[in-house]
Amino acid sequence: MFISFEGIDACGKTTQIKRVADYIMQKWQKETVLTREPGGTKTAEKIRYFVLHTHIASPFAEALMMNAARYLHFDEVIKPALARDAWVLSDRFCHSTFAYQAEVGFDKLKQLHDLTTGSLYPDLTFILDISPEEATQRRRQQNSDNDDLYANDVYEGRDDSFKQKLRETYLEIAKNDEKCHVIDATLPVEKVTKQIIAIIQHYIDDNKGAAS
Secondary structure, three states, X not given: OEEEEEOOOOOOHHHHHHHHHHHHHHHHOOOEEEEEOOOOOHHHHHHHHHHHOOOOOOHHHHXXXXXXXXXXXXXXXXXXXXXXXXXXXXXXXXXXXXXXXHHHOHHHHHHHHXXXXXXXXXXXXXXXXXXXXXXXXXXXXXXOOOOOOOOOOOOOOOOHHHHHHHHHHHHHHHHOOOOEEEEEOOOOHHHHHHHHHHHHHHHHHHOOOOOX
């Protein structure tokens, strides 16, 4: 089973992935692979660093780099894990590209993704929804001892209007994809996890054998 977690930065993806993974391993005794995009492999992590610390004027060029990293991630991590019946939980996947590089156009981005992965999409995607203002407040709290920790991240350095546009794009994506589930990430951590687990359980019940 393949699950991705999406949302603007500081929405709580990392926390929820760890909590959900713990539940999966306890409930279903399944091997669970935690990974992220861009990244997930040694070379893909190098692409990640370059993209996150370089101003790239062309959204299409940026999308190509993201998909180069994705191919390595897919080929070396995701595909082998799914082949051995492990669960894969990824911090971002294709929906991040659809949101962050939206200027390229959804159809072109989808074609690129399909070419890169052979049309692999997550079984479930959770979009953790918070406002840009809440995200900024969380980030400040997380890095109160070092306010400049994310200063060189080209995405983190963009203003709230950019983050609001991302949020709106994610919500629009969810309206048109039944596998995407929007979760109110301002709720207590435990309640967010409970909602995610309930949706996973419902998916398994509707797809007998998904957790076996």
